[in-house]
Amino acid sequence: MNLISGYQLEREISESTSSLRRSKERISELEQRVSYMEKELLSAKDAAAANEQRLGAELSTVMKLAELHKESSSEWSKKAGELEGVIKALETHLTQVEDDYKEKLGKETLAKSDLEMEVANLKQKIQKCELDLENSRKSGEMSLVPFTNIAAEPANLSDTPMKEMSLSDDVNRNDLMIVPRVPSGVSGTALAASLLRDGWSLAKIYEKYQEATDALRHERFGRRHAEAVLERVLHEIEEKAELILDERAEHERMVEAYALMDHKLQQALLEHDNFENTIRNLKSELKRWERDHFIANKEIDDLQKQVAVLLKECQDVQLRCGSSVPIVGHGAASTSISNGMSNAENNNHAHMTFNDINGLVQQNVQLRNKVHMLSTDLENKGVELRESFQIELKRITDDAASRVEKVMKKSEEQAIMIESLHRSVAMYRKLCEEQQKTRSSIENISSNLQDDGRNDLMVLFEGSQEISKKTHEQVSERARKLDEELTKLRTELMSLRSERDKAVLEASFARDRLNGFMAEIDHQRKEANSVSLRNAELMHLVVDYEKRLRESSDSMQALEESSRKLSMEVSILKHEKEILVKSERRSLDEVNSLSERVHRLQATIDTIHTTDEVQENARSMERRNQQEYIKRLERDWAELKKEVQEQRDHVRVLTLDKKNAFEGCMKQVEDMRQELQSSWKASSDAEARAAVAEAKCSDLEVKLKSKRIIFRDGGHDNSAVNEVNDELFRLKEELEKCKEEAQANNNYMLQYKEIANSNEVALKQMESAYQDYKTESEMAKRSLEDEIAKLRSKLSEFEKSYVMKCEEAASAIEVKEKDITTLMNDITILRNEVSQKVSRIENLEVELASSKSALDEQCKRWRSAQDNYERQVILQSETIQELTNTSKQLSSLQQEMAMLRQTADAHKAENDALRTSGEQEKIELVKEKDEALRKYSELNDQNKILHNRLEALHIRLAEQERGIAGLSSQRTDSHGEDDLHGVVSYLRRSKEIAETEISLLKQEKSRLQIELESALKSSKEAQDLLRSQADSARSSMFKDEEFKSLQLQVREINLLRESNIQLREENRHNFEECQKFREEVNKAKIEAERLNKILLEKQVYAEVCTKDLDMKKTEIANLNQRISELVENSRGVDLNTYETMKGELQNIKSTLRENSVELERAKNLLSERDIAIRNLDEKLAGCQSELGAREKKLNDVEV
Secondary structure, eight states: OOOHHHHHHHHHHHHHHHHHHHHHHHHHHHHHHHHHHHHHHHHHHHHHHHHHHHHOOOOOOOHHHHHHHHHHHHHHHHHHHHHHHHHHHHHHHHHHHHHHHHHHHHHHHHHHHHHHHHHHHHHHHHHHHHHHHHHHHHHHHHHHOHHHHHHEEEEEEHHHHHHHHHHHHHHHHHHHSSSSOOTTTTTTTHHHHHHHHOOOOOHHHHHHHHHHHHHHHHHHHHHHHHHHHHHHHHHHHHHHHHHHHHHHHHHHHHHHHHHHHHHHHHHHHHHHHHHHHHHHHHHHHHHHHHHHHHHHHHHHHHHHHHHHHHHHHHHHHHHHHHHHHHHGGGGGOOOSSSHHHHHHHHHHHHHHHHHHHHHHHHHHHHHHHHHHHHHHHHHHHHHHHHHHHHHHHHHHHHHHHHHHHHHHHHHHHHHHHHHHHHHHHHHHHHHHHHHHHHHHHHHHHHSSOSSTTHHHHHOOOOOOOOHHHHHHHHHHHHHHHHHHHHHHHHHHHHHHHHHHHHHHHHHHHHHHHHHHHHHHHHHHHHHHHHHHHHHHHHHHHHHHHHHHHHHHHHHHHHHHHHHHHHHHHHHHHHHHHHHHHHHHHHHHHHHHHHHHHHHHHHHHHHHHHHHHHHHHHHHHHHHHHHHHHHHHHHHHHHHHHHHHHHHHHHEEEEEEHHHHHHHHHHHHHHHHHHHHHHHHHHHHHHHHHHHHHHHHHHHHHHHHHHHHHHHHOOOHHHHHHHHHHHHHHHHHHHHHHHHHHHHHHHHHHHHHHHHHHHHHHHHHHHHHHHHHHHHHHHHHHHHHHHHHHHHHHHHHHHHHHHHHHHHHHHHHHHHHHHHHHHHHHHHHHHHHHHHHHHHHHHHHHHHHHHHHHHHHHHHHHHHHHHHHHHHHHHHHHHHHHHHHHHHHHHHHHHHHHHHHHHHHHHHHHHOOOOHHHHHHHHHHHHHHHHHHHHHHHHHHHHHHHHHHHHHHHHHHHHHHHHHHOOOHHHHHHHHHHHHHHHHHHHHHHHHHHHHHHHHHHHHHHHHHHHHHHHHHHHHHHHHHHHHHOOOOOHHHHHHHHHHHHHHHHHHHHHHHHHHHHHHHHHHHHHHHHHHHHHHHHHHHHHHHHHHHHHHHHHHHHHEEEEHOOOOOOOHHHHHHHHHHHHHHGGGGOOOOHHHHHHHHHHHHHHHHHHHHHHHHHHHHHHHHHHHHHHHHHHHHHHHHHHHHHHHHHHHHOOO
């Protein structure tokens, strides 16, 4: 039963430990989630700040557009004033023209009255002429006079001046002179005589002529002046119309450019927000990895502590069981009893489990040390072998080179000797040939000589023979010497050849060795190349880091400015650090008072849950309020946009109305011009007709005079009289027609005067309406200013409310952080308590197992002691003989044990070395990781700076698109593109460097994994060896123990009684301890259940947090998309405009408020102008209706 209860306790304890581990893992996950939530809250704060910045930028763009609209409206107002001035000038010009035409009409009326008077005079003259004709007829009947001279004179008069009269008529018609025309049959003298008869003197005639010419010149000058003025006015109107059209096109272009700017700014802001969100996400991931690494290190430390505890426990167990091990051997003294043997073996195996654990740990330590030592030895040996091999190679190559040089020198000397021998042999051959030639020549000469000179020749021949003998002896001696020298040289050549063969063999052997060495060198070269490549990569990294350092030195100047801003944040962080230090001190104080707070934790946890729920509700309410506030702001923003769009549409409508009004005015001016031209044509036609009538009258006077002369002379012709009467009748009809035309012209001029008067009245009405419009615009301005003040107050209230909400959110976040810190402290306290309880439970388990094993051993010992005591007498004789053998075996076994202990110590040393090397590698990896994190943070800072510069460049390029054109824009674009290419190349290089670093880290990781695997394999092999050695030692120790048991049987019998008493007392003590342990286990179960409940509640809270996280992740994804769009749009950005844009942004922010005021004023002006334009439209419609009616009347009159 005790065993069953013990097993149940073990199971329950294992289950509780597993549940505690799960709870620990769950608590760690919850802590991670809490930290992640904190980071997300910070990111949400940053996102809110970014949104505020974006809204500020949008407001700035809107205010810019408002400024531009205001400028355009002011320009339009200026242009309207100029047009009003032009209209006034046109009105004055029209008044002048009307006055001129009135004067001309007065003159024409006077001229017509003069014509009428002259016509009346002519009628009287005609009547007189008729009376004269009657009297002449009566007198002609009485006396007849010859008509020859008189007929000849008028014939001459009618023939000679015809050409002159036609020319004068053409001239008068071309010049449009209002003078009486010279009749066709009247000369100048006759006209002068007629005028003199009527009382005209020559001076008066000349005066009249001068007056007529002066009037004609003045009329011509007036016409030309009027035409020039009209043409100038037309030209000015056309130029201003073109300017207005050009300005309108420019205004439309500006509107489109500002729309594009607004769109690009929005895209840039979105991209900036996306970049910031990605950076925040990366930072959060980095912090998460750091946290995971820190947790892993903590877990490793905990595991190491647990292993140390287990080792200590194993050592304690070994110490406890060490005294009983030799006693257990007594149970295996006899080989006949199988039950005793099996029990002893089981006991040994049970005891070896603890020994094996300690031994394995020590073996692992020793094996790690060995692996580390072996790796270092291998590396040192490799380095030494390389150095020795290089030294030997150099020595061998130097020896071979020296030998080859010696052989080459010897071969060159031999070649020189052989050449000299060949030359000497050639010389000897030449000498022999010359001697032979001389001999043959001498023989020929001796045969051909005459007998008279033979004596002389013989004497000469003998002398020559003696000389030749001497020379031949010398030559033979020299040849002998040369032969001796040749034999010497041949022997030397043979020796040299043998040496050369030896050198060739040595060279071949050296070559073979060299080939072997070269193969090894190639292998080492490959390794060296790999090392050099790695070194090159590292050098590349070093160069890149140097470049980065240079760039960072450049950026430090910019960072100094930002450091000033960060000083405030540093002070805040210091304050927070002090708070944290205080909290740590408090936590230490609380650790001391843990025993008291454990009982209070339940109540505090319940209160925390309630407060969490309340806080969650408050957070949800705050979020809802914030969302509603944001929605309201968006609605207000949309309404403002709609109002701005409506105002734009209204402005467009106003511009179209202005254009239509201007076109209508131009049409009216053109119609008036046409009417004036038609009236001018009518007046000119009337003048021409009057001139024709005057000419006809003058012709009739001439004819009448001629008829009078004829009647005076007595001549009478009825046909001529009839013709004269017909002409008079025609002239009367023509005069009546002229009178009618003059009357019609007078009526038309009167109507024209009435139209001009009505136009003047309408202009006065327009002026009064314009003054009313001005007064109304001033009133509207005042009202708009009041509205602007109200809106400003509202904006200030909104800003105050926003600041209050931000402060409330910050305070809520601080409260949450404090709650989280308290929760973390409580969790750490719970963890410590759980770990302590787990350690206690494990100790209890170990003590239970040890007590069980001790009880079993004592029972077995007691039984074996009883059995052995019965057989003790029988075995004493045999044991005496076997003890001598066993003593020898014991000595040998002790030596083997000493050897094994030495090996175990060596293994322990190796394991310690491996452990130290592993710790050093861990430290190096941690350092490398810290360096990588630092580099990553530097890269993040650089990326932030680059993104800020890209954003500034984008803004500047967008502003440059408005005003800058030509070569300057091309240069700035090219410069911006070069800067962008530099930025992109820099980013690519940094990316490649990061990839290379990652690959190197992966390689090192793989290398470390391989080393770990090899170490594990070696540890396994060492464990197997140790087990085999332990088995062999057990077998040997078993035999020794059997022999020892025989010696100690007598002692055990005496000790068993005492041990039985002690065992009873220990059993009682163990039973009491078991009861205590059960009570503690029950308490641990209760606490575990409570912790499980807490974990379930935390899980619910974590699920809520995960939902919030998912929502924020979706927002982050959207922001990332915006960032990608911004990256695509920010490729053509100039980096040099970043600093200038900062000042411009500040200036823009300062001018935003002024622009808002000016916008409201512009709105008021627009509304006032709308009202005025409507009034003017109504008045124009009335004027147009009146003009249409007058035109109808004019058409009726013309018809």
